[in-house]
Amino acid sequence: MIRVRVPGTLAYRNLALRVVAAATKMIGNAECEPSPALEELEAQTVSAVGEAFNNIAIHAYKGVAPGEIDVLIESDAERVVVEMTDTGASFDPSTVAVPELDELPENGMGLFIIRSFMDEVTYAAGPPKNVLRLVKRRAPGPEPRLQDGASEAEVTVETGAKRATADDP
């Protein structure tokens, strides 16, 4: 298990992504052989984590002194699991619409990238903590289910352990 914790600002994005990239190349405690499949898995995982990092720094910590972003990575022969925890504002991913790609949007693509590239995406809203869990399987997953190329993961929304306080959103 690898864990990297950085301040929740974009300046640390690159550092966190480098750790994730390195972690995708480890199976347990051994480095795996380079391969096109590994490169693809790395590219997709780094893309998803990068978008999630942006969202925490830009949205979850918007207008407040940024807390930390805690990134936990578990990588074995079957899959890579990344858990990203923040202490900022929560949101409800199920309300985020799929972008209309034909209209050439200039934003609103982050969650789509995350869902498309990952096999499982789970968001547990805080407070006290929001946890986004991404799972990418190493073995080739099921065939793409979308009509148009991208295979989107299902997003499960959980409610985090709520504190019994009045300031819950």
Add this chain to the structure above:
Amino acid sequence: MIRVRVPGTLAYRNLALRVVAAATKMIGNAECEPSPALEELEAQTVSAVGEAFNNIAIHAYKGVAPGEIDVLIESDAERVVVEMTDTGASFDPSTVAVPELDELPENGMGLFIIRSFMDEVTYAAGPPKNVLRLVKRRAPGPEPRLQDGASEAEVTVETGAKRATADDP
């Protein structure tokens, strides 16, 4: 504050060092300008942390299932502070002799490298945790005090908060 936590085996050495290298280039949340002084600081800090990582993986976790190595980095305009924590065997750095460089030793150089390159080296022995604290100042430090080139940091030995158990070493 940046934190990276990895299993205490050599396979994760490189990953941890990459984080430390990146961290030396940050001052607070901004990347600093490249300079020869920064390159030297990075080389020396990475060297020291690399030796300390080796020592934990090889000596502290010798003969036991390796625990984790927790690396905490704080970097500001004045200095870089790295704290490395392990849960393995403790040792007493004051008993480690300075290597006889003229005899061309093939080992026993790790602690010498750490002490020479860092401005402050503190080791707090556990259990439950051993904490090695390294401080490297960004401003040029005092002139070398050793007769022969290397300026060695003083090593302070502290005793960690001991648990009142009989199995203390």
Add this chain to the structure above:
Amino acid sequence: MKFAREDNGAETMLRIDGTLDAVSAPEIRPVVDAIVTEERKAVTVDLGNLRLIDSSGVGVIVSLFKRVRAHGGEVKIVGLRDQPKAIFKLLRLDRVFPTP
């Protein structure tokens, strides 16, 4: 991120190297805006040394594309590879941009 703009008659070449993300996208914005304001008609974006892109980076390139096209110009992408290629494909931009 590093970039270089080179004009050659009616053609503009914009090379973007390294990482084009939420950190560096704002740095390339003014360059893109200038290309639009000057109504350049034949723009080639060379991403052969682009290592990593995110949705913010894509946003800047799409913005360039749409505005140049609005003036009757064209934006081509060359050199796309690795992670940026995967992102362009996912967002179906490989169908939008002429990639010679």
Add this chain to the structure above:
Amino acid sequence: MKFAREDNGAETMLRIDGTLDAVSAPEIRPVVDAIVTEERKAVTVDLGNLRLIDSSGVGVIVSLFKRVRAHGGEVKIVGLRDQPKAIFKLLRLDRVFPTP
């Protein structure tokens, strides 16, 4: 870490690139042992592309140096730079190895 050995008459060139540390030092050991066993007399170690070394890596090179010297041979280091240069200087190996 990557390495390459090349013999040219009495001369042996050993190039070590990347990171020579506690992880990779054991990988280069057999190569060094072979150079010693074959009693090569003029050995040059090219560290021009060595990015990072630790005390284990230094140990291997010192071991090569001492054993080749014991057979009346010589080990030269070329290309030392950056972090490896700082380590060699600290350990006063820059005075030991002829660096042309």
